Amino acid sequence: MAKSPGRLTIFAGTGDLVPHAIDAALAAGYKVQVMALTPRPDITAVKVIVADVANPLAIIWSLKVFRTSHILMVGAIHLPDKAREGLIRFANGNNPTKSASSAxxxxxxxxxxxxxxKKMTGADLIGVHELSPDLLAPEGHIAGPDVASDDAVFALQTARAIGRLDIGQAAVVSGRRVIAVEDIGGTDDLIARVGTLxxxxxxxxxxxxxxLAKAMKPQQPGFADLPAIGPTTVENCAAAGIATIVVEAGRSLLLMRADLLAAADKHGITITGVVIGDE
Amino acid sequence: MAKSPGRLTIFAGTGDLVPHAIDAALAAGYKVQVMALTPRPDITAVKVIVADVANPLAIIWSLKVFRTSHILMVGAIHLPDKAREGLIRFANGNNPTKSASSAxxxxxxxxxxxxxxKKMTGADLIGVHELSPDLLAPEGHIAGPDVASDDAVFALQTARAIGRLDIGQAAVVSGRRVIAVEDIGGTDDLIARVGTLxxxxxxxxxxxxxxLAKAMKPQQPGFADLPAIGPTTVENCAAAGIATIVVEAGRSLLLMRADLLAAADKHGITITGVVIGDE
Structure with a gap:
């Protein structure tokens, strides 16, 4: 038997990517522990610990006990302001003079x-695309009708600009007109809002x-969640009247690819991978 | 009797600012004609013509007949994509080769x-704040509890950045975290969304x-609508749990100021005027 690549703690948020990441990690030979940031009764293949962000020291302790060598953060997290304020204080060593603000x-x-x-545990942070490079969106036509979209680059640049402001990863445009952008409500909320408009x-x-375009936040660390689309994204776009989905090639994830492509064909929605410069 | 300052055509969208602008224009001595971009049965003091954006030449003709010397655009407009495409074609002289796109x-x-x-009629474009300079928000504490907000500048910079991308004029933040930004749904929609979140x-x-912060879109021409808040904005913020409103001093409008200040006092909502650099 080959040597284990390491002991992986997965910080798990919401979404379909989490079980996929666990499977990929197990297939790669990792010992896996899950720290659930949100209830995940669906996960049974590995040990799940409920992570209490109000008690970061307990989380660190769990990593020490498991002798974590690698950390993976996957799935969306929905932390309210109070939890964010607590984490910022923790990151500042609970030293109120170290930072001007715990906002x-x-x-x-x-x-x-x-x-x-990483500093407190010595573990390496990895991204889910390092476990499953096949998740990464390719460049060019991916699914649905192969129509060129003049708006693809504008849409993707808008999504990138929103990400640079740390507002969200997605934008919906019509021509050179921005219709709406993702906020803390997430992509599904954005798509539903566009349907209403x-x-x-x-x-x-x-x-x-x-x-609809999704792009990586340029200042986002490489181990953090890349923007992702899945069959549900396509179904929601169909309901909202969104005809084209543009993803950043090599920097976004296609989830449940067979179902995704089938949904795009069924609804006649074009999916395209585009590369834009980092400017 | 003093000489009339001119003949003013008001392009009227939705909102409370429109009747205020008509009153101010009449008080200043203008002859006033209203081109209604949205139904305005509330306007009876002056002649109202329904403006059909699908027929821009008819609009130009009305201005010629009225011998318009000044044009004022006031109130929000909600033009769908088809009307926008038509206007762009018109602006390009219906010459499809002149512009790469009528998107x-x-x-x-x-x-x-x-x-x-302006080019087609020779009329001067003016802003409503030129008729009523008293509408402009001052710098400093305006209403409600006089609490300093560390987040005011960050909030206003975010609103400005959103405006630079021509997405909207408003943003809601919590500390250094952007909660949501205005899109084509407008400010009231944004506030309601924050309440839900x-x-x-x-x-x-x-x-x-x-x-909540509102800032002028930096690329917006001076005659276009400045961002505005009124008593309804305050009532909506109170319902959504938004505690502070930041406006750009000298570049935003306070509507129905007495009612606005009373609403802020009633709900304990702070209103502040802030100047930020144009960078």
Whole structure:
């Protein structure tokens, strides 16, 4: 039997990517422990510990006991402001003079807290795409009708700009007009909102196609969650009247790819992978 | 009797500012004609023409007949994509080779179409704050509890950044965390959304105050609508749990100021005018 690649603690948020990541880690030979940041009764293949973000020291202790060598953060986390304020104080060593503020911060800044974990445990932070490189979106036409979209680059640049401001990872545009952008409510909320705006006659009745784009937050550490789309994203877009989905090639994830492609074909929704410069 | 300052055509969208602008224009001695971009049965003091954006030439003709010397655009407009595409074609002289695209554009770009109106009619474009300088928000504490907000500048910079991307004029933050930003749904929608996010436990339970900021889109022409708040904004913020409103001093409007200040005092909501650099 080959040597184990290490002992992996998975910080698990919501979403379909979590069980996939566990399977990929087990297949790669890792010993796996899950710290659930949200209830995950669906996970039974490995030991699950409920992570209490109000008690970061208990989390560190669990990692020490497990002798964690690698840490993976996967799935969306929904931390309210109070939990964020507590984590910032913890990251500052509970030293109120060290930082001018313990005000809540956005998700990209929060993800940088992973470096505190690394420092306190010695474990390496890895990204889910390192376990499953096949998840990464390729460049070019991926699924659905192969129509060129003039708006793809504009859409992706808008998603990137929103990410740079640590607001969200997604944007919906119509031509050169931004319809709505993702906030802390997440992508599904954004798509539903666009559906409402469209039904109210405010967008999407012209020649331009409604286009959803998702891009990585440029300041986001590589181990943090990459933007992802799955079959549900496609179903939601179909319901909202969004005709095109643009993802950042090599920096976003395609979940349940067979189902994703089937959903895109079924609803006639185009999925394209695009590379834009880092500017 | 003093000489009339001119003949003013008011392009009227939705909102409380429109009748105020008409009153101010009449008080200043203008002859006033209203082109209603949305139904305005409330306007009876002056002649109202229903403006059909699908027929821009008819609008130009009305201005010629009225011998318009000044144009004022006031109130929010909700033009769907099809109308935007038509206006862009019109601005390009219906010449498809002149522009690479007749794709819909955002509101700041649309406002720049005012220069086409100016070119075709010779009229001067003015802003409502030129009729009523008393509408402009001052710098410093304006209403409600006089508490300093560390987040005011961050909030206003976020609103400005969103405006630069022509997404909207408003943002809600908690500390250094962006909760949500205005999209084509408008400010009231944004505030309601924040209320939902807060009730779902995703924001606003910590020490940081939820702060709404509104800032002018930096690329917006001076005659276009400045961001505005009124008593309804305050009532909506109170319902959503937003404790502070930050406006850009000298570049935003306070509507129905007496009612606005009373609402802020009643609900204990702080209103502050802040100046940020144009960077």
């Amino acid at each position: 809540p911060v956005g998700d990209a800044t929060l993800a940088a807290l992973g470096t505190v974990l 469209r039904r109210n006659g405010l967008a999407g009745d012209g020649a331009a196609r409604l286009t | 819909p554009v955002g509101d700041a770009t649309l406002a720049a179409l005012g220069t086409v109106l 807060r009730r779902n436990g995703l924001a606003g339970d910590g020490a940081a105050r939820l702060t």
